[in-house]
Amino acid sequence: MPPRPTVLTKRTLDKDLDKITHAEDAAKHVLRLLVAPGLGLIFVGLAMLFAGVYVFDQPGAVLVVAAAALAGYMAMNIGANDVTNNVGAAVGARAMTMGQALVIAAIFEVLGATIAGGEVVRTISSNIVDTVRVPQALLGWIMMAALMAAALWINLATWMNAPVSTTHAIVGAVIGAGIAAVGPEPVNWQVMAEITSSWITSPLIGGLIAAGLLYLVKTLIIYRDDKIAAAERWVPVLVAVMAGGFTAYMVLQLSPTGKFPAFTVILIGIGSGLVSWLAARPLVLAQARALENRNSSLRVLFRLPLIGSAALLSFAHGANDVSNAVGPLSAIVHSVGIGGDGLGHPPLWVMLIGAFGISVGLLLFGPRLIRLVGEEITKLNPMRAYCVALSTAFTVIVASWLGLPVSTTHIAVGSVFGVGFFREWYTRHSTRRIAYIRRKTESFDLEEPEEPNVHERRRRYLVRRSHFMTIVAAWIITVPVSAALAAMIYWAMFALFV
Secondary structure, three states, rough: OOOOOHHHHHHHHHHHHHHHHHHHHHHHHHHHHHHHHHHHHHHHHHHHHHHHHHHHHOOOOHEEEEHHHHHHHHHHHHHHOOOHHHHHHHHHOOOOOOOHHHHHHHHHHHHHHHHHHHHHHHHHHHHHHHHHHOOOHHHHHHHHHHHHHHHHHHHHHHHHOOOOOOOHHHHHHHHHHHHHHHHOOOEEEEHHHHHHHHHHHHHHHHHHHHHHHHHHHHHHHOOOOOOOHHHHHHHHHHHHHHHHHHHHHHHHHHOOOOOOHHHHHHHHHHHHHHHHHHHHHHHHHHHHHOOOOHHHHHHHHHHHHHHHHHHHHHHHHHHOOOOOHHHHHHHHHHHHOOOOOOOOOOHHHHHHHHHHHHHHHHHHHHHHHHHHHHOOOOOOHHHHHHHHHHHHHHHHEEEHHHHHOOOOHHHHHHHHHHHHHHHHHHHHHHHHHHHHHHHOOOOOOOEEEEEEHHHHHHHHHHHHHHHHHHHHHHHHHHHHHHHHHHHHHHHHHHHHHH
């Protein structure tokens, strides 16, 4: 008889080994999920050490170090949730890989926050709640509660795949904590009205700019008989416009007030645009040599301006939204008398915590929502994605220059809507498009058929309603939820520590 016990023993051993293998795979999966939170915790610890180097021998150092930890945590949540609007369009249009998008966004977020982020930090730290009418002993706790509440809400929203407005979260949290501490009187309602109006108007402006850009792209490039020749002519111009606008903004941000009159700034922007045009033209011509006269070929030629617009938008976002993390920290530093620069000039180390925190959050947690914004809300190709990114960048840059903490999320989605509505209108009413199709199909009696399925037509041209309604719902509840949460956290802190 065959040795049956040996066979059974071998089968039993194989099953046991399979169980061990499955257990090891499960353990690796769990550990992989813990890597990003672990690295995030390390960054928070480094932010505390970094702040401690500057304040360890100062009164109130413990409060500042704790606030630095919360600011680092808040900045990582901004990077995980809000930066998706910067590069999501480029990733969704397949103009760059996820890794390339993360690296570009991380670098330009740091540059924008450290170079041009001070103006909006002053609005968050001192203009929403009148710091003169708030006792200095309470101001630090108000900002601590605001930071914690806003960070917790954004963390929850990111976990739920909802790209909410981090600006809404921190502004609502500052108001809620301020009212809980001293009542509604110190709240600067005039500034709040200006901020609120910018939340409403900025998506409309972004949508109009995006629609205008797409109109130019369709008119000058897409619906031309020789698309490649048109692209060779106009893509360098688009790059020049982008570079010129960015240069003019940088001159205004970095130069002393009043040093350069408006006419000089315009000339500097035009000069930078001309140099960029000269540099981009040979690159575009080299790319266009082997391309066929098809719409799909334009994807290649729009890759360069799309990457540039994503980098520009990351810079603008860093300049605007770093305030959501370090504005309260700057107020806390001022309230305990550390730093010496006052509220008008946030210390550099404060700005660095916010800048690097945004980049760390983006690198560790950003890919999840980048896919949602870039691929699941609406279908983007490089031309549409470029219009969305550039219009969002210019709108955020102007708002940052004016010191208004606008919502990048609102502007980006508004730009997507502008592109979607324009495509619907252009498809139905453009005589140029209809004439172009007639020439290509040799069907001169072509008429535009009515789409029998209205819902399918809207889904095809605009953003997907399911995702849009989820995002809008998250926008609506962000301010009251963050305000209520900040008030509760302030009361708890006051009961325990004050």
